[in-house]
Amino acid sequence: MPSKKSARLAALTVAAVCSAASTVVLTAPAHADSVRIHDIQGSTRISAYSGKEVTDVAGIVTGVRTYGSSRGFWIQDPQADDNPATSEAIFVYTNSTPKGVAVGDAVTVSGTVQEYVPGGAATGNQSITEITKPTFTVVSSGNAVPAAVVISAKSVPDAYAPAGDTAANGSVNGLTLRPSAYALDYYESLEHMNVRVADARVVTGTDAFNELWVTVKPHENANRRGGTVYGSYESQNTGRLQIQSLGAAADFPKANVGDKLAGTTTGPLDYTQFGGYTLVASELGTLKSGGIKRETTQKQGRGELAVATYNVENLDPSDATFAEHASAIVNNLQSPDIVSLEEIQDNNGAKNDGTVAADQTMQKLIDAIAAAGGPTYDWRSIDPVDKADGGQPGGNIRQVFLFNPERVSFTDRAGGDATTAVGVTEAKGKAALTVSPGRIDPANAAWTNSRKPLAGEFVFRGRTVFVIANHFGSKGGDQSLHAQYQPPTRSSETQRHLQAAAVNAFVKDILAVQKNADVVTLGDINDFEFSGTAKLLEDDGALWSAIKSLPKSERYSYVYQGNAQTLDQILISPSIRRSCDFEYDSVHVNSEFNDQISDHDPQVLRFRP
Known part of the structure; x- marks a missing residue:
């Protein structure tokens, strides 16, 4: 993703499309007495x-x-x-x-x-x-600044944006603004004006660019920790507003979700590339802590298998976050039996020299977990082809199975590599993988410049569990919620749909051999639990996204532009779902905090195979 502070690009030449009432024909430069x-x-x-x-x-x-x-x-x-x-x-x-x-x-x-x-x-x-x-x-000089317009729950409409003009490829640019009907029109009608919010609750913590998000609608899709949940493509949450500052960066508050900018925050209303409408504050409210703490999940019982997914955000041996990741796994996740790790980088990180092995990265993490009082984990993975799986150039990110050998065993079946496709066979009336670990259909165009799913066969208390670790294509390139095109185009989901269909087909291969097989498909799906991607993963009941077992207000693993949303998921096969003997937890240790070590919250599933 490009930097939020990227160089200014050349202005777009846009044909002026206005209503007849507002069109002005110019024959000479306009003067102040006629143009305001x-x-x-x-x-x-x-x-x-x-x-x-x-x-x-x-x-x-x-x-x-x-x-x-x-x-x-x-x-x-x-x-x-x-x-x-x-x-x-x-x-x-x-x-x-x-x-x-x-x-x-x-x-x-x-x-x-x-x-x-x-x-x-x-x-x-x-x-x-x-x-x-x-x-x-x-x-x-010394004139009074025009009084700030108060942006509040009462002033911002509940509808987000009008449908774009079909004759203009869905653009809203030529439509007459209706600020009393649509939130985007309301904010546009205040473009560059002096505005004010009061006692605004923080819904995205301070980021590395000294930006945060607040809501002026504290009851809008609120969750118990102070955030605002994005629960459908129609619930864009109109009260969200980004805050920057005209002051010194060192003075910008370090806020977490649920905190409050008490008093008034005032300044011009700008529009930015990565935030849309942004209040650039000349006066900042006083930060008041909401007091949220990092969550800790429940420890699995003796007969329960705990399976987790955790995106550790481009982890390589040079990072300073190993002890913190280890603490999160041991203390907050309670040392799951199996952890699907996403974004494990090779041994020298972003250095682009052909290195693909990640054994040093993994050993450093395993040692840190043991030092934090956790078990001595083992691990399995497959090194990718250099530069073939996307992510940070030179980093060669991949998924890795981390597992506790004192609680679960891994079934090794030789032959798996970056280009060999894992298959499903029958052994003594049960499903088995042809290679373990193995990659699902790595030659499929669905995985071009993207991570290939990692499949593995585990045994817990005599019962085989198939685990598929995923990291689907990113949402980069999608139009933003605040785009001129309404509804915005989600171009990146085309690849994720192909990926979801491929994984779903593989799960169906397992279930065709063994109808009651326990299959856990998990990872950074990079899409929502209500998305078309999730529906394709779930197709024909082969899988079900277990985060939907939580109340809607609890369904999130990532916070972006003021919206708490689900990107990380654990999907389960019918045998696990039918048992009703499972627990799901989205463990909020990162996404809501300004000092996060990853931008994703881990997810944990506990069940009895």
């Missing part, structure tokens, strides 16, 4: 002035940005019109650090209006209306 900021902004997302020169546009400076790739200042007209769809503010893009201008200055600005798309047109993001190549004059 709300004229430039108009009542659609695209300015009728895009690409045109304007002169002496008046406003009060409400914020100055001196850092990053988008430097400049915001101005707002204190003389608002009577149209709630038209913003009264605009960003003046100076490219370099703006000089000679301060908050409270009354200025007139001349320059060229442009529609800038953060991240570039290919992202499908909305555009920002701004004035570029500016010249400006300070008319007076």
Whole structure:
């Protein structure tokens, strides 16, 4: 994924599509007596002035940005019109650090209006209306900043976005804004204006870029730990808003989900590539802790098999997180019998020199677990072909089975390698793998530049359990929830659907030989429990995503842009589901915290084979 602070891309040239009432025909540069900021902004997302020169546009400076790739200042007209769809503010893009201008200055600005798309047109993001190549004059200083518009549960509509114009490939750009009907229209009608939230609860903890997310709707799909759950493609959660700061990075609060920005947080409403509408705060509320703690799951009973999945986020021997991962496995996960590890890198991590072995990575983790008071685990995996499985270049990530040999044994069947497909055979009336560990259909185009599933055969108290470790293709390339295209396109799911179908077919091969076989399919599925990917994995009842045994408010393993959501899943075969003798736990140790060691929460299934 590109950096959130990536270099500014060239502005997208967008044809201005406006209603007749807001279209202005220009025959000469416009002057302040006829063109105000709300004229430039108009009542659609695209300015009728895009690409045109304007002169002496008046406003009060409400914020100055001196850092990053988008430097400049915001101005707002204190003389608002009577149209709630038209913003009264605009960003003046100076490219370099703006000089000679301060908050409270009354200025007139001349320059060229442009529609800038953060991240570039290919992202499908909305555009920002701004004035570029500016010249400006300070008319007076020390003026009062226009009063901030309060964004609250009452002001933000419950519907997220209108359906896009089918004649414009689903874009909402040409539609007249309806700020009382749709949340995205409401936020767009406030683009660049001075806004305020009060006593806002944090729903995504502070990240490495000094950003966090709050909600102005504390009851909207809330969970018991303070987050906001994303439970369907129709529940985008309209109260979410990203917070950045115009202040020093060192002063930005280190917040966790459930904390609160008490008091008021005020500043211009921007739009960013990875967050959409963003309040860039000149005044930050005071951080009040919500007090959430990292969770600990229940210890498995003597007759229970505990199987877990844990994405350890590009773990290689140079990382400083081994002791913390070990502590999470031993103390928070209670030393599961089998752990599917995702994103184990090779022995020298991202160094791109042809190394594919990961024995040093695994030995360091096993030693750290033992040092933390856990069992001495054993492990099985298959080294990938160099650079064939995606992920960080040179890292050669793969899935690994970590297992406690004092509780469970691994059935080794020779012949498995990066290119050999595992099959299913019959042995004494029971299903068995042809190779163990083995990879599922590695030549299938579904796995191009993606991790191949790892299948293994385990025995617990005399009962065979088949485990399939997965790491499906990422969601990179999908249009964001806040995109100009509504509903947004999820292009990445095409590959995941093929992957899900391949895994489902393999599970059906096992069940065709042994109807009552215990099969656990787990890992970083990179898709939701309600998604088409999950439905294809579950096809014909071959599997069932066990996270659905939890209340809807508890179904999450990952927090992204204010939405608590499910990416990591454990799916079970009919024999396990029918027994009703299983417990599922999404163990929240990472996703809600600013000091996370991975961006995923591990999942644990306990059952009696």
